[in-house]
Amino acid sequence: MEVLGLFFFWFILAAAADWIASDKGRSGCGFQLFALLLPLIALIVALALTPDRDHLNEKAIKRGKKSRCPACREAIDPEATICPFCRSDIVRPPSELSASFRLGKRLSRK
Template sequence: MGLALFWILCGFAASVVASSKGRSGCLWFIGGTLLGPIGLLMVGFMPKVEPDEPPRPPMRTCPFCAEEIQPAAIVCKHCGREIGVQESTVSPTGTSHDGGVIDDIGTAQREKTSGAFHVAALVGAGLVAAVAFAAIKSTSTPEVDGMEGEYEKTWRYEAKDDISSKLLQDGVSECPRYVWRAHKRDATAYLVYCALSDGKWSTYTIYNGLLFGPYEPRPELIPHDLP
């Protein structure tokens, strides 16, 4: 729960930063939630988007004095002669005869396509980050030194005949339930942690058919999910 709240806060912070830089706050809320601190850093290092200035219409040339005037002017400010209103027609290519480009529909379509691409990229990056996080979490078991480091990292909870019979043979009666790890190189050697009736633990090893112990268990290795 705490981890999910942290990632949502990262999404909210990314949204605020993105909005202050002229970018999509909604888009970066999704990206920040999926990517966490990575998304927040990405939007933090992005430059601010400056609003595009509307294109200025091209100037007209007075046919009498050859000076430049505004396209909507009907009287030349330089020579004072009446020149009338300039007609502007649009060609099939989207360019007006007076040189002005009216490609607003194409621009909107490109912006829509670009936004969809960014959403897809953020979702993909979020999935990759989630997979990587899960992989890191699943492989984050610390290396164990000493005697315990010679055994596998994963506890096994099912009873094993070799272990049960050896404990019974050697008179270990205070081990009602136990977990065990197999040796990395010897399939007949085991590390056994016995869960005692008073809630404590005791450690044994079985090697070459011999039982050794009990030893003091290592607190960091004691399983807390014994069924």
């Protein structure tokens, strides 16, 4: 029975390390293998890792939560009118405006 409890604890540590590393934008497969072999060390390493901002920004752009500045190509808020990085004006064509913004414009015309 103690072996089963130890195995369960081992698995929980490995899952926690994998989840934390994936949440920070790190490789799921590589870290999962590391966490299964050495879960306590992997958990400590996962907690010490800094987030991979480039990977997290790419995921946010694919989900539509961020867009790229046309001037400096940094990830910015899709509704931004001025880039916080290069301070250039963001001019969006009507096709890129959000549906809520277009809907608000239509409602205000009536």
